[in-house]
Amino acid sequence: xxxxxxxxxxxxxxxxxxxxxxxxxxxxxxxxxxxxxxxxxxxxxxxxxxxxxxxxxxxxxxxxxxxxxxxxxxxxxxxxxxxxxxxxxxxxxxxxxxxxxxxxxxxxxxxxxxxxxxxxxxxxxxxxxxxxxxxxxxxxxxxxxxxxxxxxxxxxxxxxxxxxxxxxx
Numbered sequence: 001x002x003x004x005x006x007x008x009x010x011x012x013x014x015x016x017x018x019x020x021x022x023x024x025x026x027x028x029x030x031x032x033x034x035x036x037x038x039x040x041x042x043x044x045x046x047x048x049x050x051x052x053x054x055x056x057x058x059x060x061x062x063x064x065x066x067x068x069x070x071x072x073x074x075x076x077x078x079x080x081x082x083x084x085x086x087x088x089x090x091x092x093x094x095x096x097x098x099x100x101x102x103x104x105x106x107x108x109x110x111x112x113x114x115x116x117x118x119x120x121x122x123x124x125x126x127x128x129x130x131x132x133x134x135x136x137x138x139x140x141x142x143x144x145x146x147x148x149x150x151x152x153x154x155x156x157x158x159x160x161x162x163x164x165x166x167x168x169x
Contacts, residue, residue, distance in 0.1 A: 019049050021063040021082040026050045028061060030094035034107045034156075036131055040067045040078070041107060043086075043129075045094045046115075060115040062092045064129070090127055090136045097154030099163035105131040108139075111148035111165060124148030 031045025047061040064084040073079035086092075096112025109127040124147075126139040142148075149167040156163040 019059075021047065021061065021065060022080050024049050026052050030151075031061060032093075032096045032098040032109065032112065034098035034100035035069070036100050036102055036105060036107060038069045039131075040069055041098065041100075041129075041131075042066065043098060043109060044092045044096060044112065060092050060094075062086065062088075084129075085134050086136065089138075093150075095150035096148075097152075097163075097165050099154060099156045100158060101156070101161070102158040103161075107131070108163070110142070110154075111150055111152075113150045 026048045028042065028045055028047050032043050034041050042065045043061075045061050046058040047063075048058060049055060063082045064086040065080055065082040066084065067078035067080050069078050071079060091109070091112075091114065093109070093112030093114055097110055099108040099110065101107060106128050109129070111124060125141055128137045128139060129135070130137065149165050152166045154163065154165040
């Protein structure tokens with residue numbers, strides 16, 4: 001009986017240890033991306049962990065990750081890193097947009113949908129991530145004429161300081 005308990009405990013520990021956004025994921029979807037200084041930043045969305053045959057749950061991806069497009073990892077693909085800051089006050093949404101700003105080295109998170117109930121007082125605030133200082137800043141709600149969308153299209157022209165989104169279908 002003790003051996004069976006140890007085996008079950010080992011399997012449970014292994015299953016939880018595999019919830020690693022770098023080495024243990026199977027797929028991501030519904031996330032937002034942008035490129036600044038040849039780094040592809042990935043935020044939010046959903047993540048499934050390996051092996052999906054055991055656990056096919058779509059977990060909310062709470063990690064801010066990036067791939068360095070100039071340095072390949074062991075499989076001749078850009079190395080994935082998930083060591084950037086993102087505390088619980090920064091929303092993890094799916095279907096939003098990241099507007100990249102190459103000039104000021106930051107990107108803006110806007111729109112999207114919450115997997116759980118959004119905070120009552122949040123509205124659709126504009127958050128920005130400072131790439132150089134590894135820090136999130138809250139810019140507050142957008143002007144009343146700007147409405148947040150999800151699963152649409154977003155585009156930025158960093159040199160002109162312009163960005164836009166359109167609603168999804």
